[in-house]
Amino acid sequence: MNCEESLALMHLYLDGDASEEEAQQLREHLKICPDCNQHYRELKQTESLLSGAAYELSAPAGFTASVMANLPKEKKRAGYMRWFRAHPVITAAAVFFLFMFTSVLSAWNSDSSVSVSKQEGLIVENDLVIVPEGVTVKGDLVVENGDLDIRGQVDGDVTIINGDLIEDPGTKVNMASVDNISGEYQEINRIFGWAWYHLKELVTF
Amino acid sequence: MENIIKYHIKNVKKGDHAAFEEIVSFYQNKVYHIVYRMVGDSHEAQDIAQEAFIRAYTNIHSFDENRKFSTWLYRIATNLSIDRLRKKKPDFHLDAEVKGTEGLDMYSQLAADQALPEEEVESMELQSYIHKEILSLPPKYRSVIVLRFLDDLSLAEIGEILDLPLGTVKTRIHRGRELLRKKLRHV
Known part of the structure; x- marks a missing residue:
């Protein structure tokens, strides 16, 4: 082994990368070569001085608190994202x-246009659906976006969405009208009721 | 330890401010150590170390939890240090000597205040001398030497921190070690 090879091996050895065989070769060479021996001692001393210097430092007092105080305030939007x-x-x-x-x-x-379930005998005038006198509507009646005036009979349930059952102040028509319905009467004007009704429809059919 | 850190990082990602305090408190000495050895001045080091933690906090979502947090954090710290060194005037090495002397002042000040035993004063002077010699290395050798003696970092990890291939890390360590040998052999 020449001195150049020996020098390269010294660094490998100090890195912990030298094999046992290489380490043995290096030791043999260091025994017979005073220059390399000196060089190796100096490297070894450098290493130990450096590792001695490694654990000396600690951050200044209050460092953590200072970092925490200087952290950017999180933006609301970033937080949501x-x-x-x-x-x-x-x-x-x-x-x-x-x-x-x-x-x-x-x-x-x-x-917002009037719609009514298809039944015979109904009269539709603008926003008003009329069950004429003497007519009996078979099945359930649904009126959407319009008022309902029942003069005859409804043989089933009545549902009015976004409208009213016409009430004539003189003659208690409302009461009479409801009496003319053989099934359930339901009036839906609120959006949630409306949505719920449609949702039920969706599930039922 | 690595698991506790991972747990804290998860909480930081969830927006837990306090969990970050645990991380800072655990790594502060190591980060400060790296930065101080790199830039040489304690005020500047404190400034950069703080900046490193703030950057880690603001970029925590880009940190991949399958990797080692320390590697990522040290990388931020060394990059900030190297940036700071680049921004300095080209006569940095002269500058470093001055900074080194400041370091010496600080140590001697400390020694005078606390009336340390003689061996400790000697040890402080030696530490200050070593610090000055590390600072006199060109930054590319300085970074590998500083990292190598910190926290049992493997050469592969040093490569990852500095974004260098393993072979380059080794070459720089050998070169840095030779440069320091010449400076420290008479100690």
Whole structure:
């Protein structure tokens, strides 16, 4: 082994990368070469001085508190985004309900024309649906976005959505009208009731 | 320990401010050590070390939890230190000598205040001398030497922190060790 090879081996050895065989070769060389021996001692001393210097330092007092005091205040928006990222399922559900809600709302607002379940003998005048006198409507009657005036009979349930059962102040028509319904009478004017009704419809059929 | 740190990081990611305090408190000495050895001045080191933790906090979501947190944190710290060194004037080495002397003042001040036993004063002077010699190395050797003697870091980890191939890390350690040998052999 020449001195150049020996020098390279010294560094390998100090890195902990030398094999047992190489270490043995190095030791042999250091015994016979005073220059390399001196060089190795100096390297070894450097290493121990450096490792002695490694654990001396500690951060100034109050360092942690200072870092904590200087952390940026989290922006609200970033906080929400983080939350959304952390809870994908809830986010998906929230988005779904948002779309549901807006579509329900737009349906509620746009759908303003009168519609009535198809039954024979009904008269429709503008927003008013009339069950004429002497007529008996078979089956359930549904009136949407219009008022209902029952002069005859309804043989089933009556549901009025976004409208009223006409009341004539003089002759208790309302009471009479309700009496003319053989089934249940239901009036829905609130949006949630309306939505609930449609939801029930959806599930039932 | 690594598991406790991972647990704290999860909480920081969830927005738990206090969990970060645990992390800072655990790593503060190591980060400060790296930065102080790199830049040489204690005020500047405190400034950069603080910046390193703040960056770690603001970028915590880009930290991959499958990797070692210390590697990531030390990388931020060394990069900030190297950036700071680059921004300094080209006569940095002269500058470093001055900073080194400041370090010496600080140590001797401490020694005078607390009237330490003679061996400890000697040890402090020696530490200060070693610190000055580490600072006199060009930054590329300084960084590997500083990291190598910190916290039992493996050469592979040093490579990861400095974004260098293993072979380059080894070459720089050998070169840095030779440079320091010449400076420290008469101690």
